[in-house]
Amino acid sequence: KAGVTQTPRYLIKTRGQQVTLSCSPISGHRSVSWYQQTPGQGLQFLFEYFSETQRNKGNFPGRFSGRQFSNSRSEMNVSTLELGDSALYLCASNRDNGDTQYFGPGTRLTVL
Amino acid sequence: EDQVTQSPEALRLQEGESSSLNCSYTVSGLRGLFWYRQDPGKGPEFLFTLYSAGEEKEKERLKATLTKKESFLHITAPKPEDSATYLCAVQGTGAQKLVFGQGTRLTINP
Numbered sequence: 210k211a212g213v214t215q216t217p218r219y220l221i222k223t224r225g226q227q228v229t230l231s232c233s234p235i236s237g238h239r240s241v242s243w244y245q246q247t248p249g250q251g252l253q254f255l256f257e258y259f260s261e262t263q264r265n266k267g268n269f270p271g272r273f274s275g276r277q278f279s280n281s282r283s284e285m286n287v288s289t290l291e292l293g294d295s296a297l298y299l300c301a302s303n304r305d306n307g308d309t310q311y312f313g314p315g316t317r318l319t320v321l
Numbered sequence: 322e323d324q325v326t327q328s329p330e331a332l333r334l335q336e337g338e339s340s341s342l343n344c345s346y347t348v349s350g351l352r353g354l355f356w357y358r359q360d361p362g363k364g365p366e367f368l369f370t371l372y373s374a375g376e377e378k379e380k381e382r383l384k385a386t387l388t389k390k391e392s393f394l395h396i397t398a399p400k401p402e403d404s405a406t407y408l409c410a411v412q413g414t415g416a417q418k419l420v421f422g423q424g425t426r427l428t429i430n431p
Contacts, residue, residue: 213364215364240417242417242418242419244419251421251422251423251424252365252408252410252419252421253421254418254419254420257417257418259417264417265416265417265418267418299364299365301419306352306415306416306417307352307353307412309353309355309367309370310355310367310419311367312357312364312365312366312367313364314363314364315362315363315364317362
């Protein structure tokens with residue numbers, strides 16, 4: 210069974226630009242969650258989508274947004290990039306609440 | 322607010338030297354406690370899920386245990402390939418998000 214896939218794996222952007230990251234969940238998984246990982250803050254929850262609806266949201270500014278498509282694939286968007294947005298962005302999928310979340314390899318975003 | 326504290330931050334062991342990693346947590350109703358392993362530059366790899374105090378799970382050289390306030394990840398006779406960062410996370414009832422600790426960076430010297 211194929212795991213969670215994320216594209217692209219690496220991105221370099223400059224301040225003020227916007228970026229879109231993509232996540233394909235494990236087949237049959239309807240929930241997709243996004244996390245940001247930095248050396249200082251560790252892994253922090255961004256938001257979760259289930260059946261194309263945002264069901265949970267973490268404490269991040271409105272510059273961070275996402276969506277989910279009918280095939281459960283998800284995208285997250287960061288607008289007006291700041292230096293502090295440099296991080297590893299991880300996507301995780303599961304069937305529903307309470308089930309184990311399985312993570313993808315992440316997208317490494319560098320903001321210059 | 323849910324919180325997870327892992328100790329130690331880093332641990333260096335000789336091959337074959339057994340030890341334990343600690344994960345202390347506070348959560349308003351525990352739905353599950355999760356252990357992941359993360360190698361540099363990669364996403365977390367799932368190891369165990371524990372749901373209630375007293376529960377134990379084993380996989381090869383790893384054994385995870387759970388009490389009402391903490392979880393331990395016991396590593397028996399580790400090998401160099403066990404070197405990684407081990408992450409603990411909790412999920413509260415009614416919540417989807419995982420709250421992670423800062424991790425324990427484990428190094429096994431041959």
